Amino acid sequence: MAASVVPATPGSIARAAALLRSGQLVAFPTETVYGLGGDATNDAAVAAIFAAKGRPRFNPLIVHVPGLGEAEAIAVFDERARAVARRCWPGPLTLVLRRRPDSGVSLLACAGLDTVAVRAPAHPVAQALLRDAGRALAAPSANRSGRVSPTTAAHVAAELRSGAALILDGGACAVGIESTVVDLTAPRPVMLRSGGVTVEQLATVLGRIAETVGEPVPPRAPGQLPSHYAPRLKLRLDAADAQPAEALLAFGPDVPAGFAAVLNLSERGDLAEAAANLFAMLRRLDRREFSGIAAMPIPERGLGRAINDRLRRAAAPRRSPRFS
Ligand code: TXA
Ligand code: MG
Numbered sequence: 001m002a003a004s005v006v007p008a009t010p011g012s013i014a015r016a017a018a019l020l021r022s023g024q025l026v027a028f029p030t031e032t033v034y035g036l037g038g039d040a041t042n043d044a045a046v047a048a049i050f051a052a053k054g055r056p057r058f059n060p061l062i063v064h065v066p067g068l069g070e071a072e073a074i075a076v077f078d079e080r081a082r083a084v085a086r087r088c089w090p091g092p093l094t095l096v097l098r099r100r101p102d103s104g105v106s107l108l109a110c111a112g113l114d115t116v117a118v119r120a121p122a123h124p125v126a127q128a129l130l131r132d133a134g135r136a137l138a139a140p141s142a143n144r145s146g147r148v149s150p151t152t153a154a155h156v157a158a159e160l161r162s163g164a165a166l167i168l169d170g171g172a173c174a175v176g177i178e179s180t181v182v183d184l185t186a187p188r189p190v191m192l193r194s195g196g197v198t199v200e201q202l203a204t205v206l207g208r209i210a211e212t213v214g215e216p217v218p219p220r221a222p223g224q225l226p227s228h229y230a231p232r233l234k235l236r237l238d239a240a241d242a243q244p245a246e247a248l249l250a251f252g253p254d255v256p257a258g259f260a261a262v263l264n265l266s267e268r269g270d271l272a273e274a275a276a277n278l279f280a281m282l283r284r285l286d287r288r289e290f291s292g293i294a295a296m297p298i299p300e301r302g303l304g305r306a307i308n309d310r311l312r313r314a315a316a317p318r319r320s321p322r323f324s
Contacts (some may be wrong), residue, residue: 003027003164005153008125012168017132019165025049027142027156028129029170030121032092032178032196033149033279034156035064035139036164037129046106046138052163054145060111061138062094062179063118066130071095071118074103074136081184084205090122092175092196096183109138119179125170141178142167148231148279148286148314151176155283176276177306182209194306196275231286231293235315239294247290249281251298260290271303278307282314 006012008029016026023045025038036052038045040063049061065071068085075097077085085095099105099116110116121127130137141149142156142164150156153169160167180195182202190210191199199209239248242258250262252269263281265274285293295311298304 003157003160003162003167005157005167005169008128008168008170010128012166013125013128014132016129016166016168017134020045020129020133020137021135023048024165025052025163026129027153027160027164027167028126028139029123029153029168029173030064030126030139031123031173032121032175033151033173034142034153034167035062035121035126035137036142036156036160037064037137037139039133040064040109040136040138041104041106043106043108046108048163049138049140050108052160053140053143059140060113060115060117061109061140062181063105063109063116064126064130064137064139065118065120066090066127067120070130070136071120074100074105075116075118076100078184080189080206084182084184084202085120087205088197088201089120090127091120092122092177092179093202094119094179094181094193094195096181096185096192098185105136106138115183115185117181123170123173125168129168146230148282149178151276151279155280172276172280174276175272176278176280177303177310180306182206194309196303196306198302199305200302230314230316231282233286233288233290234292235282235311236292236294237311237315238297240296242294243291245289245291247285247287247293249285249293249295251296255296259294261285265298265307271299271301271307274298275303275307278310 038049094117096117143159151173175196178195180197181193183190189206247261248259250264265277
């Protein structure tokens with residue numbers, strides 16, 4: 001059964017909330033990327049999320065809530081965690097905290113860990129859905145495991161042919177890359193995934209933040225796997241000139257000539273605009289008529305760090321299927 005895409009309206013959001021309460025899955029927009037949501041307190045719903053994504057492993061999922069009040073019923077907040085949440089929520093920030101023993105959240109959603117990742121998304125459709133559903137929603141990005149995250153409802157429909165009972169269409173995601181994941185379970189905050197909130201923004205509340213480098217064993221976040229967010233075509237970074245039949249993912253006003261196709265992340269060199277375009281443009285260039293995708297260099301500051309992180313992982317050697 002192919003999932004139906006419906007415009008997000010109060011009526012369709014109410015229908016989606018009822019489906020979620022009955023244990024079904026709904027794809028919905030957030031300001032970062034589209035999520036595939038299920039009742040976080042329902043093990044069967046959480047298991048269905050893993051099945052729909054074809055995840056090779058039970059990686060822990062982000063538990064979405066409307067705000068800090070609901071988050072405090074799930075995770076243990078200290079003053080530092082509250083301060084960050086007040087500054088950045090609702091918004092593209094996920095906090096990893098100790099799970100409350102009485103949280104009610106499915107252990108499968110937390111991969112059996114005694115920690116939980118929580119986030120209050122800013123998108124009005126996500127907010128309305130969470131409030132209507134009246135429960136926390138486990139929601140990874142609504143793509144097949146290891147693939148580019150969806151930033152439109154059409155991407156979700158192409159990725160997940162079945163699995164979601166409904167796809168709520170709330171337009172293109174404004175941020176376009178996933179939330180920043182920060183682990184606050186130790187005295188020193190650790191950034192597990194760069195994303196929509198920048199280190200510079202976090203540093204104003206948290207001070208110095210350690211960044212995980214390389215591949216921790218075992219990986220704590222799937223976004224930390226070297227090959228992730230991958231298009232099917234080979235991706236080449238820091239490209240300056242063209243190879244035959246190659247497509248270019250450009251950035252800024254000075255675009256080299258000779259490419260078979262060019263999509264510009266941001267002609268004016270704006271990193272927020274580039275982040276919002278990243279996954280959609282990678283998808284549009286991922287076509288068998290091209291020999292590969294070349295990406296121009298992106299400055300390593302602000303949201304540029306998160307963009308470069310995604311591009312490096314998309315370019316990493318891998319064994320996943322290409323066009324056959
Ligand atoms: O922007 C986003 O965060 C999107 C939207 C839908 O909210 N969601 C998303 O979820 O990207 P997902 O499942 O694709 O990524 C969740 C990230 C992973 O890197 C995961 O390993 C990490 O959060 N994570 C979740 N729970 C964790 C935990 N208890 N400890 C450490 N990392 C955790
Ligand atoms: Mg993902």
